[in-house]
Amino acid sequence: xxxxxxxxQTIRLENPPSIAAGACVVGKKEGQGPLRDWFDYISExxxxxxxxxxxxxxxxxxxxxxxxxxxxxxxxSDVQYIFSGDLLNQCTGSAFALRDSxxxxxxxxxxxxxxxxxxxxAAMTIDGGFADIAGAMTCSHFCSAERQFRLPLEYGGxxxxxxxxxxxxxxxxxxxxxxxGPYVTHVTTGxxxxxxxxxxxxxxxxxxxxxxxxxxxHFEDTARKPSDYDAIVTGDLGRIGHEILCDLFRNDGVDLxxxxxxxxxxxxxxxxxxxxxGGSGCGCAASVLAGHILRQxxxxxxxxxxxxxxxxxxxxxxxxxxESIPGICHAVALDMNRKG
Amino acid sequence: xxxxxxxxQTIRLENPPSIAAGACVVGKKEGQGPLRDWFDYISExxxxxxxxxxxxxxxxxxxxxxxxxxxxxxxxSDVQYIFSGDLLNQCTGSAFALRDSxxxxxxxxxxxxxxxxxxxxAAMTIDGGFADIAGAMTCSHFCSAERQFRLPLEYGGxxxxxxxxxxxxxxxxxxxxxxxGPYVTHVTTGxxxxxxxxxxxxxxxxxxxxxxxxxxxHFEDTARKPSDYDAIVTGDLGRIGHEILCDLFRNDGVDLxxxxxxxxxxxxxxxxxxxxxGGSGCGCAASVLAGHILRQxxxxxxxxxxxxxxxxxxxxxxxxxxESIPGICHAVALDMNRKG
Numbered sequence: 001x002x003x004x005x006x007x008x009q010t011i012r013l014e015n016p017p018s019i020a021a022g023a024c025v026v027g028k029k030e031g032q033g034p035l036r037d038w039f040d041y042i043s044e045x046x047x048x049x050x051x052x053x054x055x056x057x058x059x060x061x062x063x064x065x066x067x068x069x070x071x072x073x074x075x076x077s078d079v080q081y082i083f084s085g086d087l088l089n090q091c092t093g094s095a096f097a098l099r100d101s102x103x104x105x106x107x108x109x110x111x112x113x114x115x116x117x118x119x120x121x122a123a124m125t126i127d128g129g130f131a132d133i134a135g136a137m138t139c140s141h142f143c144s145a146e147r148q149f150r151l152p153l154e155y156g157g158x159x160x161x162x163x164x165x166x167x168x169x170x171x172x173x174x175x176x177x178x179x180x181g182p183y184v185t186h187v188t189t190g191x192x193x194x195x196x197x198x199x200x201x202x203x204x205x206x207x208x209x210x211x212x213x214x215x216x217x218h219f220e221d222t223a224r225k226p227s228d229y230d231a232i233v234t235g236d237l238g239r240i241g242h243e244i245l246c247d248l249f250r251n252d253g254v255d256l257x258x259x260x261x262x263x264x265x266x267x268x269x270x271x272x273x274x275x276x277x278g279g280s281g282c283g284c285a286a287s288v289l290a291g292h293i294l295r296q297x298x299x300x301x302x303x304x305x306x307x308x309x310x311x312x313x314x315x316x317x318x319x320x321x322x323e324s325i326p327g328i329c330h331a332v333a334l335d336m337n338r339k340g
Numbered sequence: 341x342x343x344x345x346x347x348x349q350t351i352r353l354e355n356p357p358s359i360a361a362g363a364c365v366v367g368k369k370e371g372q373g374p375l376r377d378w379f380d381y382i383s384e385x386x387x388x389x390x391x392x393x394x395x396x397x398x399x400x401x402x403x404x405x406x407x408x409x410x411x412x413x414x415x416x417s418d419v420q421y422i423f424s425g426d427l428l429n430q431c432t433g434s435a436f437a438l439r440d441s442x443x444x445x446x447x448x449x450x451x452x453x454x455x456x457x458x459x460x461x462a463a464m465t466i467d468g469g470f471a472d473i474a475g476a477m478t479c480s481h482f483c484s485a486e487r488q489f490r491l492p493l494e495y496g497g498x499x500x501x502x503x504x505x506x507x508x509x510x511x512x513x514x515x516x517x518x519x520x521g522p523y524v525t526h527v528t529t530g531x532x533x534x535x536x537x538x539x540x541x542x543x544x545x546x547x548x549x550x551x552x553x554x555x556x557x558h559f560e561d562t563a564r565k566p567s568d569y570d571a572i573v574t575g576d577l578g579r580i581g582h583e584i585l586c587d588l589f590r591n592d593g594v595d596l597x598x599x600x601x602x603x604x605x606x607x608x609x610x611x612x613x614x615x616x617x618g619g620s621g622c623g624c625a626a627s628v629l630a631g632h633i634l635r636q637x638x639x640x641x642x643x644x645x646x647x648x649x650x651x652x653x654x655x656x657x658x659x660x661x662x663e664s665i666p667g668i669c670h671a672v673a674l675d676m677n678r679k680g
Contacts, residue, residue, distance in 0.1 A: 003469070009444050054657055055661065055663075081529065085447075085449055089430070089655045089657060090653065090654065090655035092653065092654065095653035095666050096666065098532055100532075100534075104349050104529035104530065104531055105530065105668060106457060107451075107653065108446070108447060108448055109430065109431040109447040109449040110446075110447045117447070121446065124464075124470055125464065125468075127468065128464055128467065131345070148657075189421065189445070191441070191443060191445060192435060192438055192439040192440075192441070313430065313431070313432065313447065314435075315428065315429045315430035315432045316429070323395075323436065326436065
């Protein structure tokens with residue numbers, strides 16, 4: 001004990017697990033964006049062959065998990081634990097996707113931070129000696145999210161300039177105790193941060209303070225600085241949240257620099273694709289991580305990445321009751337060097 | 341590696357964490373039931389001084405966590421991780437309860453299995469060497485659950501005989517790496533089991549097959565038999581689910597015996613309190629564990645308990661779309677003997 005803990009929120013994994021494979025499945029709009037080459041499967045059909053968007057979301061995640069196992073050259077039954085959650089009420093996206101998997105399942109709710117949460121817990125489970133192989137995943141679907149959180153699509157509601165576009169996408173990672181990397185070296189677990197933002201059409205502003213607190217804790221706990229990372233990728237703050245995050249650090253005299261970007265900025269061509277403040281949803285950070293970021297790591301372009309997914313822990317009910325939006329951000333350090 | 345794993349679904353903790361304290365806060369109806377003496381706080385006011393039932397649920401959990409820290413003689417800031425979830429859409433019960441806690445937070449969704457899920461992950465986090473102190477908790481509220489999952493209370497809807505009564509209650513445990521026990525010795529993580537039940541007013545029947553599979557896996561993995569436990573407490577199958585569970589084992593030639601009971605059966609005086617098939621909700625298993633079961637353990641009446649909380653991973657949307665109800669059950673062995 002004590003060896004693994006660094007400061008208040010960070011742990012250094014003693015035997016950093018290796019990401020054996022990542023898979024990402026997305027919808028048509030995401031497949032038209034700048035990251036199109038890194039997605040494993042792009043569906044032209046927003047229903048993924050199903051009768052409802054909720055079922056489509058489950059089918060997308062289920063396909064994504066199967067692909068990840070395939071890329072890891074593992075039968076799914078070798079996976080010893082799955083960590084997954086999503087945005088749908090009662091997290092049914094994950095439950096229905098994985099109900100036939102026959103794999104011990106830990107359901108999570110971390111809103112759009114879920115990819116970092118599932119990755120954190122899967123890595124801790126392996127490093128803790130409880131498993132050799134674990135899966136971390138999540139998903140979101142534009143159509144199911146719109147009707148659950150905002151309005152039925154058929155209403156054709158006007159979007160505010162601060163609104164983000166929920167990604168139709170899923171991402172799944174398979175972690176192993178041994179392997180050639182990339183490795184999960186550090187986990188910084190977020191605290192809930194509520195800066196009092198009440199505008200549910202401005203999630204970026206609500207989540208940026210949480211990203212700031214978690215990144216600050218990570219740098220303090222690890223005695224690292226932003227320039228120690230080839231990329232710091234938050235997700236999914238979007239354009240407005242990203243600017244707020246940079247401002248918050250600038251106030252401290254810290255320049256996050258050009259290496260700091262956001263999954264919500266990377267996934268769409270913002271103007272050409274008319275996505276206003278950028279992408280969002282659990283599937284945003286998940287599909288960008290499992291595709292683009294993983295590739296940048298393994299190709300040595302970004303040999304060390306800090307992945308920091310952000311979530312807004314509100315519901316339509318809490319917003320209607322006048323509550324502000326609590327945010328959370330979990331950060332995970334990924335490194336081609338096992339010693340971090 | 342390998343030392344901790346037993347079979348497909350079970351781990352034996354190398355350094356079993358100790359439950360330093362448990363606290364439970366419940367509503368008026370629960371306070372009139374047979375377990376009244378073991379609850380720490382019984383609220384006469386179903387609003388807990390708040391303006392809505394959702395806010396009441398958060399306040400109840402927040403108070404419960406504060407009480408648990410108090411009973412563990414710890415300032416809340418000493419708690420290094422919190423694992424919590426609940427039934428409300430987007431798990432806002434937990435998020436709003438803990439947003440001011442300033443403690444690294446892992447949000448979970450395990451429906452009514454959440455108490456066993458949070459306890460499993462908190463114990464693994466300590467045994468894995470990531471923390472010395474962790475909190476595991478969950479809650480549910482009859483009024484917020486009724487209007488979210490069924491009908492507004494004002495409609496005065498008729499309840500079916502198979503229906504269960506959602507407990508207004510919260511339970512919180514504080515785990516430590518060292519202490520006098522009771523200890524968490526084994527964790528059996530559930531797989532999702534869907535037996536095809538579609539009646540959302542018969543959750544017990546939907547969850548019983550999951551309880552059966554997890555208990556069977558636990559007995560196989562650990563080479564233990566039901567009689568090795570002083571009590572096997574599922575939660576919350578209620579009367580119908582409990583009978584199905586006993587029948588499923590009886591078909592295998594296994595008699596679970598009188599030591600097998602259920603939190604949904606224990607919490608209310610079934611006939612006198614008109615709860616039909618028994619209690620349910622995350623708060624059912626949580627408040628029974630943190631009160632009654634913990635007391636039975638520490639007083640040596642039940643020196644070894646298998647706690648197996650069950651959850652139905654459905655949503656009103658999945659039911660309306662004709663889906664059956666996936667169930668899950670996580671089991672945790674609690675023992676006054678650290679060597680289990």
